Amino acid sequence: MDFQGYMAISGAMARTGIFGYGGGPSVIPLFRHEAVVRYQWMTDQEFAELLAFANALPGPIATKLAAQLGYQQKGAMGAVVAVIAHIFPTSVAIVALLGVLYTMKESVIVAGMIAAVRPVIAVLLGITAYEFCVKTWGGMGKVLGVVFGVVAFLLLGVLDIHPAFVIMAFLAYGTIHIKLYSWTKRKLSGGSGKHHDKGVSS
Template sequence: MDSAIKRGSYGQLTWAMLKTGILGYGGGPSVIPLIRYEAVNHYRWMDDDEFGEVLAIANALPGPIATKMAAYLGYREKGASGAILSVLAHILPSSIAILALLAFVDALSSSPVVQGMIVAVMPVIAVMLGVMAYEFVKKAYQGLGKFMVVVFCAVSFALLQLVPVHPAIVIVLFLAYGAFHYRIVDRVRTNRKRNEGGVS
């Protein structure tokens, strides 16, 4: 299977973002696995590493995460016109649907059928997010090592759940560390070699 990065067309951007806009259910984070599938697995516009980097940066910026990802993908493939097209294709399905159903929102929100649909789709969203999180952790393990992944997971959990700190601040802190990670690793290895050489 050819895994080379490919360039997207306007038609592909439109169709991909329409699908994420129609099938995305439960807010921005639940749409990210769909966008990742289109960009990484289906059309191969980028690899997992780039997607993870873009997702981290987008999370640190204000605004809805799914819309920011759609704008980035469109801009990356077709410039400013691609960004506009991608965002419009992503938000139009839900915008049209909410306007069309506005008169029925109150009735639908208390409908047992709608409540059942919401409850039924939640496990699917949870599994999609879990699979994506697992793949990101696996990538982190390859780049950081087992010990650092465990430490970072524990620190991020503590900051987000126990303190709690705003997620954007946590993301910025980890991005800042990531910018100097390999320099720090090289420095530690160099010092270790010097110490070993001095001992011997």
């Protein structure tokens, strides 16, 4: 058994669970740092694809990312270890500090601590979003990337469509686009080859 590999997964997922203050989107930059920067398990593009698939599935985003990262590294057992390592520290903390939190929830000091942390989370999310945009521009071009970004904003922010449906629609578009591109490329290469053969035979 690769104990070093399991220890790496456990440590990475434990850090995302401990420092992922606020839950939800706030933990995404932490997962990216562990998977892309620290351990280099995947590229930014692969992480963006993982995030898209995770958002299309039901359930908390953090546990889905932990399970997928663990599975990619060590299979089913890696997924189990990753999820446990991610949720265990905070579960223990919640059980141990629940009474304290209830007594201090009206405290001005606690409210100030929460307010001070929020800008950091906003900056982390902004940096992650910017890096995703740069990767998108590199793959699709700036014009198409901006168009898709505006469409996604309208669907999610204005029309309030569930993110899962938007992600599935974009995935479907990408699949159809690649299929059509490959089909067109094969047709053109096949057609040019036939013309070339005719010229040689004559």
